[in-house]
Amino acid sequence: MRMLSAEQYVASLTEPPDPVLRDLTAETVATAPNLQSTHYEGLMTAMLTRVVAPRRAVALGTFTGYSTLCMARAMPPGGRILACEINAEWAAVAEKYWARAGVADRIELRVGPADAFLRDLPGDPPVDLAYVGADKVNHLRYYELLLPLLRPGGVMMIGDALRGGLVLDQECLDEDVVAVREFNTAVAGDDRVHSITYPAGDGVTIVYKR
Numbered sequence: 001m002r003m004l005s006a007e008q009y010v011a012s013l014t015e016p017p018d019p020v021l022r023d024l025t026a027e028t029v030a031t032a033p034n035l036q037s038t039h040y041e042g043l044m045t046a047m048l049t050r051v052v053a054p055r056r057a058v059a060l061g062t063f064t065g066y067s068t069l070c071m072a073r074a075m076p077p078g079g080r081i082l083a084c085e086i087n088a089e090w091a092a093v094a095e096k097y098w099a100r101a102g103v104a105d106r107i108e109l110r111v112g113p114a115d116a117f118l119r120d121l122p123g124d125p126p127v128d129l130a131y132v133g134a135d136k137v138n139h140l141r142y143y144e145l146l147l148p149l150l151r152p153g154g155v156m157m158i159g160d161a162l163r164g165g166l167v168l169d170q171e172c173l174d175e176d177v178v179a180v181r182e183f184n185t186a187v188a189g190d191d192r193v194h195s196i197t198y199p200a201g202d203g204v205t206i207v208y209k210r
């Protein structure tokens with residue numbers, strides 16, 4: 001008998017990826033590194049987006065577009081995502097599938113570094129929902145730049161919280177693992193927010209601004 005992981009099992013109880021998500025995944029697997037959000041992470045992102053119903057959302061590190069597409073589809077009419085990706089080739093794949101899914105008009109993509117993108121973001125209107133999936137060494141930096149822009153009651157999702165379990169290995173001193181460990185500890189002790197880390201994909205931290 002084939003054993004499913006808990007994540008595969010719960011994902012099997014929900015809707016499967018539609019043809020656009022399937023084709024996007026196939027093109028990503030064929031042409032880019034293994035960085036894509038999992039189907040279950042996409043389902044969680046869509047669910048949180050439905051709950052928050054953002055008018056204004058931010059997505060950092062869109063890669064080939066999977067989670068941003070899940071967010072865009074789940075947004076209320078009139079909602080917009082300001083998105084950023086440093087790699088032009090992957091950004092072009094994302095834009096192709098957003099167009100095919102009919103959500104391109106909900107997403108404004110800037111190709112460039114997240115740091116400059118965040119510094120240029122106007123604080124008004126406030127951000128309702130933010131997704132952080134860019135370079136892990138800067139998780140804390142992006143969190144600190146985004147938090148003041150988030151409205152009270154707004155939600156931030158930050159990916160890559162577990163680094164394949166390496167965050168638990170105190171002897172692992174890889175730069176990104178150390179940075180994610182410090183980020184996890186900082187957020188867990190931050191009384192400006194409620195937070196929880198969800199063991200889906202490589203771990204997703206969900207932050208609710210008080």
Ligand SMILES: C[S@@+](CC[C@H](N)C(=O)[O-])C[C@H]1O[C@@H](n2cnc3c(N)ncnc32)[C@H](O)[C@@H]1O
Nearest residue numbers: 035036037061063066067086113114133134135
């Ligand atoms: C793990 S992938 C994100 C996966 C994505 N959330 C998805 O839905 O599949 C991380 C992405 O962040 C991008 N990235 C890395 N450093 C960045 C930076 N400084 N600014 C913007 N994007 C960055 C990478 O090019 C890559 O596409």
